[in-house]
Amino acid sequence: MTLLLSSCTSAENENMRKVSSVRNSDESYTDIEFSDELDTFEGTLVYTVDSVTYSNSISDFGIDITALNKESDLDMDGGETYYLYPDYINIETGELMENAVFLLVEITATNIDAKSKTGVMLYENGYLFRADIFFLVDLNYKNDGHYFAEGIFYFSEQGKYAEHRYVYELLPGEQITFQIGYVIGNSANDYTNLLLSNTGGDLRVKEGFLIPIDVKAHEEDSDV
Numbered sequence: 001m002t003l004l005l006s007s008c009t010s011a012e013n014e015n016m017r018k019v020s021s022v023r024n025s026d027e028s029y030t031d032i033e034f035s036d037e038l039d040t041f042e043g044t045l046v047y048t049v050d051s052v053t054y055s056n057s058i059s060d061f062g063i064d065i066t067a068l069n070k071e072s073d074l075d076m077d078g079g080e081t082y083y084l085y086p087d088y089i090n091i092e093t094g095e096l097m098e099n100a101v102f103l104l105v106e107i108t109a110t111n112i113d114a115k116s117k118t119g120v121m122l123y124e125n126g127y128l129f130r131a132d133i134f135f136l137v138d139l140n141y142k143n144d145g146h147y148f149a150e151g152i153f154y155f156s157e158q159g160k161y162a163e164h165r166y167v168y169e170l171l172p173g174e175q176i177t178f179q180i181g182y183v184i185g186n187s188a189n190d191y192t193n194l195l196l197s198n199t200g201g202d203l204r205v206k207e208g209f210l211i212p213i214d215v216k217a218h219e220e221d222s223d224v
Contacts (some may be wrong), residue, residue: 041129043114043172049211050106050177054191055218058102059094063181069153069165074100076185078141078148088183100185102153103136103215105196108177111170123163131155132166135200136182137210139193142201149201154181191215 055061058068074088075081076099088097096102109129119128132152141148156179157168170176184191196211 041114041116041118044112045114045129045170046110046112047211048108048110049196049213050108052103052105052194052213052215053218054101054103054215056101057093057095058089058181060218060220061102061104061181063094063154065089065091065094067154067158068181072151072153072183074183074185075148075150076100077187078138078143088185096183097185099187099189100183101189101191103182103184103191103194104154104179104218105134105136105181105213106177106179107134108175109168109170110175111172113172114170119167123167125163125169127169127171128161128163128167129170130164130166131157131168131178131180133198134180134196135198136184137195137197137201138184138186139195140186140188140190146201149197150182150184152180153183154179156180 058065068085070085072085074083074085074097076083083097088100089095111127114129115126116129117126118130120126132155135149135151138148138150152166155166157176158165161167161169168176168178192215194213194215196209196213198209
């Protein structure tokens with residue numbers, strides 16, 4: 001399995017330093033085996049993080065409330081306090097509670113020659129890949145060696161395939177751009193210590209990926 005990662009931004013030296021710090025820490029970076037459930041494909045798949053923006057209102061992104069994962073909680077301050085859907089969102093306006101934001105990540109995936117092991121095993125289609133491999137990790141919060149991590153709250157391709165809400169089809173030589181979203185909150189409104197990972201909050205897995213992200217506030221006249 002080869003996973004190539006890239007970003008459209010060049011202003012990520014600080015986040016790369018944070019990744020190196022995590023991976024070079026004796027406490028955090030150890031020889032934990034890469035589990036089969038994470039080894040989801042063989043071949044080469046390229047992910048490019050095109051943009052990461054946030055807003056207090058989901059409606060700013062033109063997203064319909066019905067497309068959200070209503071099973072997702074809002075965990076405030078690394079899970080110290082949590083709120084069940086829809087207690088943290090105004091379902092009429094899409095506005096979130098104070099100190100909470102919707103974070104939208106746009107990703108372009110390019111299949112060089114990858115085949116999905118998960119797709120073959122679960123869906124009998126080796127070119128169905130899962131978008132929910134991406135966890136949002138907050139380096140501000142850590143407990144028992146694990147950083148706080150959130151699963152996805154929104155997937156732009158959701159509902160296009162009957163096999164699972166978070167799958168997309170990508171044949172060799174093809175490319176797709178999709179969006180995934182998260183609902184997060186912290187009292188300090190600090191979104192500078194965030195990473196994407198496929199191992200949840202356990203960053204000690206050497207074969208797992210860590211993607212530094214450059215988070216920006218959503219602008220009303222932006223395309224996203």
